[in-house]
Amino acid sequence: MINLNKRHLSLPKALTLGFLIIILIGTVLLTLPLSTQSGHSTSAMTALFTATSATCVTGLTLVNTALHWSLFGQLVILVLMEIGGLGFMTFTVILFFFMRRRLRLSTRLLAQESLNLENLSQLSLIRLIIVLAMIIQLTGTALLFADFYPRYGLVRGLWFSLFHAVSAFCNAGFDLFGNSLESFANDPYLLSVMAALIIAGSFGFLVWQDLLLYRKRHRLSLHTKLAMGTGGIITIISAIIYFFSENNLGQLSHQLSASNRFMNTIFMAITPRTAGLVTIPYSHLSIAGIAITMFLMFVGGTPGSTAGGVKTTTIGLLALQSIATLRGRKDTELNHRRFTQENVLRALTLIFVAITILAIAILILAATQPIPKTSGIEYVTFEAFAAFGTSGISLGLTPHLTLLGKVLIMALMFIGRVGIFTVMFSILNADHKQKGYRYPEESVLIG
Amino acid sequence: MINLNKRHLSLPKALTLGFLIIILIGTVLLTLPLSTQSGHSTSAMTALFTATSATCVTGLTLVNTALHWSLFGQLVILVLMEIGGLGFMTFTVILFFFMRRRLRLSTRLLAQESLNLENLSQLSLIRLIIVLAMIIQLTGTALLFADFYPRYGLVRGLWFSLFHAVSAFCNAGFDLFGNSLESFANDPYLLSVMAALIIAGSFGFLVWQDLLLYRKRHRLSLHTKLAMGTGGIITIISAIIYFFSENNLGQLSHQLSASNRFMNTIFMAITPRTAGLVTIPYSHLSIAGIAITMFLMFVGGTPGSTAGGVKTTTIGLLALQSIATLRGRKDTELNHRRFTQENVLRALTLIFVAITILAIAILILAATQPIPKTSGIEYVTFEAFAAFGTSGISLGLTPHLTLLGKVLIMALMFIGRVGIFTVMFSILNADHKQKGYRYPEESVLIG
Ligand SMILES: [K+]
Ligand SMILES: [K+]
DSSP: OHHHHHHHHHHHHHHHHHHHHHHHHHHHHHHSGGGBSSSSOOOHHHHHHHHHHHHTTOOOOSSOHHHHBOHHHHHHHHHHHHIIIIIHHHHHHHHHHHHHHHHHHSOOTTOOOOOSSOOOOHHHHHHHHHHHHHHHHHHHHHHHHHHHHHHHOHHHHHHHHHHHHHHHHTTOOOOSSSBTBGGGTTOHHHHHHHHHHHHHHTSOHHHHHHHHHHHHHOOOOHHHHHHHHHHHHHHHHHHHHHHHHTTTTGGGGGTOOHHHHHHHHHHHHHTTTTTOOOSSOGGGSOHHHHHHHHHHHHHOSOTTSSOOSSOHHHHHHHHHHHHHHHTTOSOOEETTEEEOHHHHHHHHHHHHHHHHHHHHHHHHHHHHSOOOTTOOTHHHHHHHHHHHTTOOOOSSOGGGOOHHHHHHHHHHHHHHHHOHHHHHHHHHTOOOOOOSOOOOEEOOOOO | OHHHHHHHHHHHHHHHHHHHHHHHHHHHHHHSGGGBSSSSOOOHHHHHHHHHHHHTTOOOOSSOHHHHBOHHHHHHHHHHHHIIIIIHHHHHHHHHHHHHHHHHHSOOTTOOOOOSSOOOOHHHHHHHHHHHHHHHHHHHHHHHHHHHHHHHOHHHHHHHHHHHHHHHHTTOOOOSSSBTBGGGTTOHHHHHHHHHHHHHHTSOHHHHHHHHHHHHHOOOOHHHHHHHHHHHHHHHHHHHHHHHHTTTTGGGGGTSOHHHHHHHHHHHHHTTTTTOOOSSOGGGSOHHHHHHHHHHHHHOSOTTSSOOSSOHHHHHHHHHHHHHHHTTOSOOEETTEEEOHHHHHHHHHHHHHHHHHHHHHHHHHHHHSOOOTTOOTHHHHHHHHHHHTTOOOOSSOGGGOOHHHHHHHHHHHHHHHHOHHHHHHHHHTOOOOOOSOOOOEEOOOOO
């Protein structure tokens, strides 16, 4: 029993340590003079921040990726993004299978039970993920090349296509244009390819498995229904809000046709969850647009995907649970299925801890970072949400961060990517040894 | 069984309807020409907003209470505050006793079980609350009179003493000075009396009962320990933060001695939970000061008190629960007692619904209200927190609200005071009829 617990513990620790090691290797490589265009070596802090941002697929940067880094430096970033996106996904499969096995053997605490359906085995699922991810990224590269070849020629066009296909699929948010996708606001083809790559990356392995097995078993799991339903509803609602709040899309309104404005609005609803490639500078957004973007960055994608945030299933489950509680119902249900009590408790705790971490970070940032006279609290709030949600959109604070600010934003990116529960289990050295006794129950007044 | 459920339902409905009727009566009285100093009648919207703000003990105002309303109008506001503060408290006692009885009879769902201790009966507890509240408010009036008599003479001094003792004890936030307590920043005696009244009002009936029975039974309930512990810790931490972030206390720094600055800092940590009487204009606060104030307004006081917010016990319980979960523990404990699962679930749901309501309100306010060029999103966020937490501190938006904004802020004050669960139970017509069957369980991936 204790053995089993130790084995369970080693997985969150392995994940946390693995990420740290990859970030450190990336940092060392990025400090090399070889990694910069100027041939001067980069400061350790800037290299560490960049490696963290790439590995945690966030995209917040202290230096301009296009201007500062050499081809070698950009290649390091590409590899870090792929490890942070795809590597993380395959690791979560292992974690998922282990949890399920453990569930059968012992306690149900923290359990993420499977889907009461025939599933692929661990190895075939991992193989499937890697193959599918490669196919999607290569297809994306080819589709982007059709757009980039006329603009940049063969070699540069190929490199740009590969880099941005990976960046979009891994929801990483890095770009080689120097101003994200701002030059492509008038290019609906490119935006469509990018949006498709972003969405494919944010699905997560369970949804993929479900979709691939659909022909065989003719039904979707509760997980897939909840994830797709929540994601779809949120995207549609936020697109409508953006359409009204950012109707003129800032300074772009004069250059864009009505259909291109529509395309940009759709893209705005997709990219904060949590790709971070943008077609307009977000500091030009209305206050309402900034608010909805922060919400989208907080939600993020599906668990076990390349996206960050607290995840669609968490938000969807809690919305259903709140409605059930307010209607005086005991069970949280969807589509003739009941969610486990463990699911609900885990989701609620996740949200509470996430908001607590964000509140503390925002308070510290507000007290210590330079805020322009023309900006309000959203100047630091937005950056904290972007880091924690690994979305990487910025209102402009990141390059001006103090040392404390940089450390804080890096910590948020790390916790946001590796996961609150995983990081906390590692730090707090959680053990599942239950005491042999329980204290007597007592109740308090709530609300 | 169904009968019992119907009886239970009637209580939230009675509370919601009762509040609405009191607000409407107050509105009618405030529209009378008799109620204004000018002798002109007030617009229905302004009267409704003022009556809502007074009954919900919030303190946000469209017109200056000192300049606009006659003595009669101010008397109406006084009565509304007393009903909203003390009347609400006594009603929650009835609700509490009913819930406890119901708990013994049938299901434990939504239960707020009592303290496993001998308690006062319902009637003696209500009598105790009313007597104690009267004694505290009259003592407060006498103590304030010692300060106000030399300044304002006998009649005005007496009226001001009574009005502000009630306003402080009921955590209502209305004042007759025209600029809240800004003229008294240099008066530590007055600030001490006010702070004591505010704290006494925010204790809640269960804490009072506990303190009064302490001599007899020599222990405190879990509820009291959690409420006092959380409230104390939050006050101390926020006082320290204010001390650093508002070190110079805006423009007051030149006029205040070091000891008075210290007193003002302490007062700043007490008044947002959720009294709303202030000694400095909050638009002069630093961004960090604004952030911590929003947090304090969100937390509020103890359940069953005159204070608003999501309540100290909710925050304290969730902090303990999060630590327990992150350490891999199943039970949430404090002081050799275990909290009920119902408590934890109710607290988590309350927070999630509160944040959802606030997020939607903030988004609508951000999209529709006029925001000055020099302010950011905190300009609307702060007002939403102030209304929902019934704190009533303002950054200046309230007098400039559009019609939609006024309706929204009134709705937030109402939900904030009457309680999310109570309002929602009334609206959604919740019934506790459980279905005769349950759907099969299925799990999803979270986080
Ligand atoms: K990103
Ligand atoms: K108040």
